[in-house]
Amino acid sequence: MLIDPKTKKSLLNLLSGLEKPIKSRGFPAGFYDSAVKISLNQSLQRGFLLKYVLVDIMGFPCAYQPIEKVAWEIDFVFNGTHCTVSSEKFGYRLYIRSKDRKIISRLSNQLPLIFNKAVLLLQKHLETFSASEIEKGDIIIVNQYKELFDMYTFFKRQAQRKRNLRNIKTKEKDFAKSWNTGIKAGRESFYFEQAAYFAFFGLLEHLLVLLLAFRNFNPKAESIKKFIFLKWSEKYKRIFNLIDGQFNEYYMFLVKLSRQNRNLYAHGKFSKDNSSMLVYLAGTGLISAKPFNFNDNADAPLFRWLGGSGESFQKLDKFLQLLTEHIDFKVSMQIIRGGLNIDFSPKERREYKKLMHSGDASEFVEHTNDLIDRYQNMDW
Template sequence: MNFLFQGRQCELALEKFGLRLYVELIDNDETQATQTANKIVKKLSSSMRAVESLVLAPAAPRLFRSGQATVINQHTSLRRTYEYFRERASNPFVIEDEVKHFGAGNGIAHGMTIQSGKQLMQLHSFHDLVASVNAYLSLLEHHMVLALPFQGFDPSKHSLEKFIGSRWGDKYAQVFDLTRKDDKRYYDRLVEVVERWRNTYSHGGFEKGHGSSVYLHYEGIGAIPVGLSSATERAGIFFMPATDEDINHVYELFDEFDAWLSDTRMRFAMEWITNELQVRFDPAFRAELAEAMETPEQFSKYVEYNAYREDLAANMDY
């Protein structure tokens, strides 16, 4: 797009490596050209607020309902985040300076003095386990949004915007069928992990039924660390944040669940997602999906074709 700004010829161009702004160079004065470019960018940025409020926002509900929306596939970046923390939790590290700093009497973790590198490694594992569970649940929520068109989701009947903003359990109940044995079994097992590791550390560190959120003062015994379940229904004693058994249990579940999704429950959706293809919600795309999913072979050809088209678009080879 060509335009004039303060007497200079300018151009906005969408190129292979992104949006570019070109400003006419007058008398080889690069400083003036840079100042002009900065003014243009500033004005464009301020005008976006008006465009959003007057044009984009009023039209958004109609576009959502008609399925005129594309969800960007962030599978790779979210998966890498999960794998990063998983690797750290499974293979904890310890630095000599840390061991020295956290020597006996200098540091306390969950009421325990760190006396060795092994205890410090356990603390690292605990932190990274919590981070990896958060990352995995974020990845799962993303997958469930991307899987909607493959599950017969119709944005004219159900709110895509509301679904995106809902809790992970509500998403699961809409994408899966909790009356089916496997769907319900995996849901219950995921809830157990979420309640222990994610919700606890997303809500101020107060654990539900598993850990040392609170110390209760038992007469004749002393202060005992307990977990909370519906405030006072159950008290469970908990002394160590995360053992190797805890870590292995979580990741074995995640691996089993991933395999079930890819091999059985959401085979077509996961094939599309792991090929890093974007997901549209318009009627034409949903109709194409329904036809392509008639056989695995036909769907794989459809994925290959769309991957080729996205590569052409990314490389601007029209």
């Protein structure tokens, strides 16, 4: 990322009090034993950019992975006091080599302010840089499949639990009480079902975006950002070939499900068929403005009170299972379910193609997760 001369001049003025050490890693033996360690976790904003400011722009020396649990260290001298700022397993740390409490107090307050102002100067350039990378399609999508899947599973199971309560035969002799208990369980089952449908379509939309990286994505021909905000049905048709009978069948099922449940409740139960409106018919009274349909009983009050059967969830689960077994999606689902973020860069998309050609990504997922775990724990 390039910055303009004006911004660099501002950074130079802001950081003018920081001097590079005369010798790289030239601090005296026992430096850390005699230094005061201060946590910057609460005071430092966007600390991950600090190394970029000090090293990549300003040219300060940096030690990468000098010891276990430390990602990088940057040495500098500020107003004659030797200091180090570092990225460690449990956060960012500032080391001040001084026994003077006044100096320690002043620097522990002053340096985080300077660092934050330096990072803030980059904000405009970061926005421009990010927009450019997105336009090129050179981005990584954070994989949130597990969280969204768990959310869907939670509501689905809660709906099932309420259905089971509805169907339990009790010894309650009071018919009204027994009836009301069953109705309450059915109604709550219906509420959880609606939440589960919302969660599933959220999961589906996220999954379709992740799968784009495996479906001959061409950043010159299509925009990731525009794709993200397409309707789920448009994304579905881009990812899945509807000539395939299975995917066409699920598409029709999902369209119907979204119209009956997701769309209706997402828009305050207002629908295009006028079902939320009544008109007055002289001599009869209020009647529904909705066109009559003999088979349309899904929205009847009794249906909502009794709750559904759970059959829709079985079909949704079979759809997800199909993706894990289908020859075109087995590898991509291994990677997605393995929790890896999805990299849209040309290099990684070529790697994905190789894995899809091999038919198995289990070793790739295991190896990558091991590297991520080691990096997060800073085990070098």
